Amino acid sequence: MSSSQPGPSDPSAPSAAAPADVLDDVAMLLVQLEPGDTAELEQVRQSLARLARATEDFDAAVALGGAATQLATVVSGGDEAQAAAALARANHLVESAMARLDATRPAAAAPAPAASGETLPDDVDADLLRDFIVESRDCIAASEAALLALESDPDDVEAVNTVFRGFHTIKGTAAFMGLSRVSEFAHHAESLLSRVRDREVAFAGHVADVALRATDMIGGLLAAVEAALGGAPLDTPDGYQELLDELVAMEHGGAGVGAPGPATRDRGPAAAGRTAARGAPPEHHDAAELADDPHPAPAAVIGPPPASPATAPARSGPPDGVDRRRGTDRRQGTDRRHDAELSVRVRTDRLDRLIDVVGELVIAQSMIAQDPAAHAAQNQILASKVSHAGKLVRDLQELAMSMRMVPMKPTFQKLARLVRDLAQTTGKQVELVTDGEETEIDRNMVDVIGDPLVHMVRNALDHGLESPADRVAAGKPATGTLRLSAYHAGGNVVVDLQDDGRGLDRAKILAKARAKGLVFTDKLSDGEVFDLIFAPGFSTADQISDISGRGVGMDVVKRNVESLRGRIEISSAAGQGTTFSVRLPLTLAVTDGMLVRVGAERYVVPTALIHMSFRPERGALSTVNGRGEMVLLREELMPVVHVHRLLGVPDAVADPAAGILMVVGDQEKRTALLVDELLGQHQLVVKSLGAGLAAVPGISGAAILGDGRVGLILDVAGLVALARTRDEPARSAA
Amino acid sequence: MTAPAPAPATTSPAAAHAGKYLTFFLDAEAYGVEILKVQEIIGLLPITRVPRTPSFVRGVINLRGKVIPIIDLRGKFGMEPVAGAESCMIVVEVQGVQLGVTVDRVSEVAAFTADEIVEPPSFGTEVDTGYLLGIARSAGKVTLLLDIDHVLTTAEVLDIKAAALTEGESSDQR
Numbered sequence: 001m002s003s004s005q006p007g008p009s010d011p012s013a014p015s016a017a018a019p020a021d022v023l024d025d026v027a028m029l030l031v032q033l034e035p036g037d038t039a040e041l042e043q044v045r046q047s048l049a050r051l052a053r054a055t056e057d058f059d060a061a062v063a064l065g066g067a068a069t070q071l072a073t074v075v076s077g078g079d080e081a082q083a084a085a086a087l088a089r090a091n092h093l094v095e096s097a098m099a100r101l102d103a104t105r106p107a108a109a110a111p112a113p114a115a116s117g118e119t120l121p122d123d124v125d126a127d128l129l130r131d132f133i134v135e136s137r138d139c140i141a142a143s144e145a146a147l148l149a150l151e152s153d154p155d156d157v158e159a160v161n162t163v164f165r166g167f168h169t170i171k172g173t174a175a176f177m178g179l180s181r182v183s184e185f186a187h188h189a190e191s192l193l194s195r196v197r198d199r200e201v202a203f204a205g206h207v208a209d210v211a212l213r214a215t216d217m218i219g220g221l222l223a224a225v226e227a228a229l230g231g232a233p234l235d236t237p238d239g240y241q242e243l244l245d246e247l248v249a250m251e252h253g254g255a256g257v258g259a260p261g262p263a264t265r266d267r268g269p270a271a272a273g274r275t276a277a278r279g280a281p282p283e284h285h286d287a288a289e290l291a292d293d294p295h296p297a298p299a300a301v302i303g304p305p306p307a308s309p310a311t312a313p314a315r316s317g318p319p320d321g322v323d324r325r326r327g328t329d330r331r332q333g334t335d336r337r338h339d340a341e342l343s344v345r346v347r348t349d350r351l352d353r354l355i356d357v358v359g360e361l362v363i364a365q366s367m368i369a370q371d372p373a374a375h376a377a378q379n380q381i382l383a384s385k386v387s388h389a390g391k392l393v394r395d396l397q398e399l400a401m402s403m404r405m406v407p408m409k410p411t412f413q414k415l416a417r418l419v420r421d422l423a424q425t426t427g428k429q430v431e432l433v434t435d436g437e438e439t440e441i442d443r444n445m446v447d448v449i450g451d452p453l454v455h456m457v458r459n460a461l462d463h464g465l466e467s468p469a470d471r472v473a474a475g476k477p478a479t480g481t482l483r484l485s486a487y488h489a490g491g492n493v494v495v496d497l498q499d500d501g502r503g504l505d506r507a508k509i510l511a512k513a514r515a516k517g518l519v520f521t522d523k524l525s526d527g528e529v530f531d532l533i534f535a536p537g538f539s540t541a542d543q544i545s546d547i548s549g550r551g552v553g554m555d556v557v558k559r560n561v562e563s564l565r566g567r568i569e570i571s572s573a574a575g576q577g578t579t580f581s582v583r584l585p586l587t588l589a590v591t592d593g594m595l596v597r598v599g600a601e602r603y604v605v606p607t608a609l610i611h612m613s614f615r616p617e618r619g620a621l622s623t624v625n626g627r628g629e630m631v632l633l634r635e636e637l638m639p640v641v642h643v644h645r646l647l648g649v650p651d652a653v654a655d656p657a658a659g660i661l662m663v664v665g666d667q668e669k670r671t672a673l674l675v676d677e678l679l680g681q682h683q684l685v686v687k688s689l690g691a692g693l694a695a696v697p698g699i700s701g702a703a704i705l706g707d708g709r710v711g712l713i714l715d716v717a718g719l720v721a722l723a724r725t726r727d728e729p730a731r732s733a734a
Numbered sequence: 735m736t737a738p739a740p741a742p743a744t745t746s747p748a749a750a751h752a753g754k755y756l757t758f759f760l761d762a763e764a765y766g767v768e769i770l771k772v773q774e775i776i777g778l779l780p781i782t783r784v785p786r787t788p789s790f791v792r793g794v795i796n797l798r799g800k801v802i803p804i805i806d807l808r809g810k811f812g813m814e815p816v817a818g819a820e821s822c823m824i825v826v827e828v829q830g831v832q833l834g835v836t837v838d839r840v841s842e843v844a845a846f847t848a849d850e851i852v853e854p855p856s857f858g859t860e861v862d863t864g865y866l867l868g869i870a871r872s873a874g875k876v877t878l879l880l881d882i883d884h885v886l887t888t889a890e891v892l893d894i895k896a897a898a899l900t901e902g903e904s905s906d907q908r
Contacts, residue, residue: 356799357799359799360799647785647786648786687800688801689803698786704796704801709780709796710801712794
């Protein structure tokens with residue numbers, strides 16, 4: 001990921017650099033130094049010593065030399081307080097040296113990047129900056145998740161460290177990039193976290209709030225930088241100064257900081273012990289392991305210099321068990337870094353192109369495989385070669401598809417944050433339980449399902465869960481549970497959102513639907529009743545919070561989910577809660593489609609939209625006024641839409657009893673589409689219909705069929721709407 | 735393109751269109767399209783009809799995995815359809831959008847000098863010359879130089895620009 005990028009802590013500091021460069025290096029090192037990291041301290045010491053030699057100002061040279069010596073004592077075994085003092089001194093010296101240097105620089109020179117916060121530094125490398133933004137966003141996401149984890153478990157030392165590391169990395173890299181404002185802000189955020197880490201403040205309430213807002217603010221700052229890259233002026237996000245002031249106030253133990261709770265204080269020695277243990281950065285793992293290694297001797301015997309940890313076990317061949325323990329230990333310590341090294345960032349448009357090309361390859365290959373020449377008796381060898389190539393192509397396709405899959409985790413994390421914030425504003429007590437965060441989904445889908453999920457979570461909290469008092473009155477625990485789980489089922493990703501709130505009230509929904517003229521019968525299953533809340537306008541018309549609340553904009557949710565070729569289902573029990581199940585295809589690039597024949601033409605209907613297909617008995621068919629055809633299916637009367645008429649296909653089956661009816665559409669508006677024949681279900685790569693034809697009514701897209709031809713994908717909802725509008729002018733004309 | 739007053743041939747704006755053209759035939763008429771707009775010439779591929787589109791939209795083809803619309807130039811120009819007359823498709827790029835047009839046969843790449851190009855004469859309302867950049871006379875032959883952008887982007891054909899915009903937006907979201 002960042003292998004090509006000069007890391008901010010690049011140890012290969014130039015040995016014969018100009019004083020100004022050395023000074024910059026030192027400043028950089030100091031900014032991101034962690035007291036306790038001996039290697040970095042040593043680097044600072046060396047640089048200071050170099051500066052002392054290079055500087056022409058005698059006083060400064062003496063001061064620098066003194067600081068270097070002081071650091072040397074720390075390096076060779078001082079305590080942290082000494083280190084901090086020495087660093088503070090070094091910091092001060094370097095700052096004043098930089099100020100002097102700036103003063104001596106030619107007047108024409110631009111102000112030092114660190115001093116200007118309003119524009120991007122002139123010499124900034126745009127690519128580097130983009131990488132920085134992407135990486136920093138990862139840091140923020142990780143920090144946010146850790147903050148939430150921390151809130152539920154304030155003792156989670158690893159979470160504190162994750163956040164701390166996140167802010168720290170952003171601070172250091174931003175300083176390196178000359179983004180002084182980001183760096184400064186991250187610095188203050190980090191300071192707050194370091195106080196949490198050192199148990200000076202408890203991570204709860206206001207502190208948690210500010211920390212989370214700080215992650216948002218850094219996100220905002222990054223967005224501003226990104227916009228500035230595109231030429232916009234470098235804006236300051238709203239509320240920046242306020243939050244910064246707040247952070248600074250907290251740093252100095254301002255009134256905003258709640259005193260450490262009694263629980264924290266009680267921990268006493270245990271907490272101190274943890275902090276100390278945490279103080280050892282991952283780098284120390286190897287050393288510790290080496291010391292632990294029960295078999296250091298053989299390595300020493302074989303090679304005179306102590307072998308590196310990696311070669312030692314290989315040569316000496318320690319017992320298996322030891323080896324494995326070592327392996328796991330290291331993985332725990334370095335997992336994060338390891339992952340980063342083993343991944344490459346690829347532009348999504350390239351990835352999309354790859355998947356497109358592979359899709360074509362699959363089709364081209366199947367065309368070869370279906371060629372009669374490949375199956376002729378004398379071509380046995382060719383046939384086996386073709387089938388071998390086919391296997392490889394399928395593997396390749398699977399691989400290409402998997403490249404686009406990302407875990408649901410970031411989506412869940414955003415929802416976790418939402419739940420937290422909503423719980424605070426609504427005064428409800430909620431515990432969010434997530435499950436299956438590692439479930440993978442197409443990255444294009446991730447962006448699109450975010451909104452519906454947010455909506456559903458908001459609804460669940462707003463209306464589904466009762467207030468703590470109501471819950472207790474209903475004999476439930478005061479804290480409600482919201483369970484968010486994702487899993488794979490039958491080629492789909494299913495996301496369940498389950499609450500243990502008051503549930504949907506069947507009677508009230510029915511009464512409401514009847515009042516609105518949506519239903520005329522009581523003979524509806526629970527599922528059918530609950531589906532009514534998805535009806536447009538069902539709930540937006542007036543206050544609905546008395547009908548268990550669900551429904552605000554649920555029609556939008558449903559539409560969004562269906563635009564992804566997904567489905568949404570509800571189950572609910574009064575007083576026990578509600579479960580929404582969102583079922584989505586794994587990817588938008590490939591869809592399950594039913595290939596149907598209409599006349600001499602073939603069309604694709606997304607399988608997810610077909611409720612069922614059947615050939616009607618003649619007795620089930622009836623007409624209205626001699627023209628509108630209806631079919632009776634299980635006591636449900638639905639209109640028959642002749643696809644061939646809408647699409648102008650000649651020579652198609654016009655008699656429903658001789659064709660196939662496909663039932664599509666919503667619960668209350670089911671429609672039967674008449675087609676000639678079903679040709680079978682296929683996995684299809686979805687394409688846009690080519691520019692210029694994007695808005696053809698009744699057609700939603702195209703797919704390349706097995707024979708290389710283009711097949712059109714029917715826009716089922718559009719077709720039904722088309723049939724309605726077509727009927728009306730016809731009727732008025734008659 | 736249609737200047738109100740006919741100007742002398744050598745200084746007419748049509749002369750600015752000197753350059754290389756791919757020439758092709760529809761019936762006996764020779765047409766030229768700027769070579770820079772042409773992406774490739776392909777044989778007839780199976781066309782999938784797209785319902786509810788104007789009759790000169792022949793449908794869409796699979797061009798190596800890309801779905802592109804095919805415009806019937808004969809239909810577009812109001813010429814009588816002749817079964818089996820068309821032998822190939824020319825793929826052009828118009829305002830960043832790929833489109834195919836069916837033609838009877840492709841002839842050659844010809845270079846026309848400014849001297850050879852004249853403004854299209856006015857035929858009154860009978861023939862719309864707005865689709866023409868000019869007319870080239872060379873070696874006793876007349877070639878109609880098509881303003882292919884104009885042919886394919888007029889509102890009556892396809893709102894290509896709007897469609898291209900929406901496509902651009904959707905690819906941004908990826």
